[in-house]
Amino acid sequence: MSATVVLTAMLMALATASARLLPFLIGDRLNSPALRRLFAELFPPAVLAVLIVFLGWGIGTEPPPVQTAQALGAAVTVAAHLAIRNLLVSVGSGTAVCMAVQALWPHL
Amino acid sequence: MTDTTFDQDASPWRRAFVLSVPILVGYVPIGIAFGVLWVQQGLEPLGAPLLGLVVYAGASQFMAAGMLAAGQGPVEIALATFVLNARHAIYGLAFLDRFRSWSAAKAYFAFALTDETYAVLAAMPPEAAARQDDGILWRVALLNQGYWVIGCAAGAAVGGLVPAAVRGLDFALTALFIVLLLEQVRSRPKASAALLAGAVAAAGAWLFGTAGTLLPVLAAALAAVAILDRRRAAP
Numbered sequence: 001m002s003a004t005v006v007l008t009a010m011l012m013a014l015a016t017a018s019a020r021l022l023p024f025l026i027g028d029r030l031n032s033p034a035l036r037r038l039f040a041e042l043f044p045p046a047v048l049a050v051l052i053v054f055l056g057w058g059i060g061t062e063p064p065p066v067q068t069a070q071a072l073g074a075a076v077t078v079a080a081h082l083a084i085r086n087l088l089v090s091v092g093s094g095t096a097v098c099m100a101v102q103a104l105w106p107h108l
Numbered sequence: 109m110t111d112t113t114f115d116q117d118a119s120p121w122r123r124a125f126v127l128s129v130p131i132l133v134g135y136v137p138i139g140i141a142f143g144v145l146w147v148q149q150g151l152e153p154l155g156a157p158l159l160g161l162v163v164y165a166g167a168s169q170f171m172a173a174g175m176l177a178a179g180q181g182p183v184e185i186a187l188a189t190f191v192l193n194a195r196h197a198i199y200g201l202a203f204l205d206r207f208r209s210w211s212a213a214k215a216y217f218a219f220a221l222t223d224e225t226y227a228v229l230a231a232m233p234p235e236a237a238a239r240q241d242d243g244i245l246w247r248v249a250l251l252n253q254g255y256w257v258i259g260c261a262a263g264a265a266v267g268g269l270v271p272a273a274v275r276g277l278d279f280a281l282t283a284l285f286i287v288l289l290l291e292q293v294r295s296r297p298k299a300s301a302a303l304l305a306g307a308v309a310a311a312g313a314w315l316f317g318t319a320g321t322l323l324p325v326l327a328a329a330l331a332a333v334a335i336l337d338r339r340r341a342a343p
Binding site: 001002004005006007008009010011012013014015016017018019020021022023024027034035037038039041042043044045046047048049050051052053054055056057058066069070073074077078081082087088090091092094095098099100101102103 | 129130133134137151152154155158159162163164165168172176182183185186187189190193194195196197198199200201202204207214215218219220221223226227230231275276279280281282283284285286287288289290292293297298299301302303304305306308309310313318322325326329330333334337338341
């Protein structure tokens with residue numbers, strides 16, 4: 001393996017670990033009921049909402065098959081989870097629909 | 109997620125596996141996609157599982173493949189990785205009281221706390237979380253990284269053999285986030301936080317785009333949620 005790839009991997013590992021270890025190194029100073037409520041209860045859904053918006057934002061510039069597939073995949077994911085409430089089934093069915101629509105698009 | 113997921117009679121590895129199954133569904137296909145992309149960029153196949161093993165950060169790995177292929181240096185890629193992954197600094201705060209002292213398990217859990225691992229563990233119902241011992245956390249993290257490395261290696265192995273017609277696998281990540289969010293927003297304050305953060309994210313993406321703006325937008329969204337919560341708590 002080239003030295004560039006190995007060096008890149010090591011520096012990336014250092015950068016990622018720095019961010020992830022930080023709260024465990026200094027987090028005790030931030031421990032209060034108000035912060036606990038924010039970090040344990042309110043921030044998780046907020047972070048997920050931001051990630052979903054960013055993942056889906058570029059969809060408007062994608063070709064119609066991708067737009068349709070992702071919209072249908074999202075709808076199926078939500079419907080399956082509201083109906084069955086099983087993570088595996090929800091994620092699997094939504095992804096399968098997304099893949100199937102893109103594969104079958106010319107024939108739809 | 110139902111309470112049967114957290115059957116205390118099951119072994120720690122079994123409980124961890126049950127929790128990690130949704131991540132398995134999301135990570136393996138996306139890891140394969142990364143491995144395929146890595147090889148298709150002309151990079152050495154072994155590099156894909158190496159990054160999965162020592163970096164273990166999906167978005168950064170995809171970014172690195174593009175930057176390396178474009179001739180960017182290791183330092184530039186590492187700086188971009190730090191900026192992209194700085195959001196992970198907030199995740200560990202949710203688990204501070206789960207570890208009494210430093211140990212190999214704590215150090216590994218801190219290293220392996222990705223978006224998805226955080227989301228799955230933070231999404232546990234409070235009563236279920238209270239019954240979990242610390243061993244579940246690192247086991248879930250380890251299983252998740254295993255799925256990711258396997259996906260990266262498999263993708264690099266099959267390389268260009270994957271037909272271009274196979275599209276949509278990466279939607280598994282979006283679907284996973286959607287499901288985890290549905291699990292989270294079961295109380296009004298949490299739903300309000302998600303709506304507010306989503307609105308801030310949409311505004312940020314509309315105004316500044318999504319390339320390289322995740323960290324500031326995430327910071328703005330969380331600040332907005334904190335301000336809203338402070339106003340609610342005020343007498």
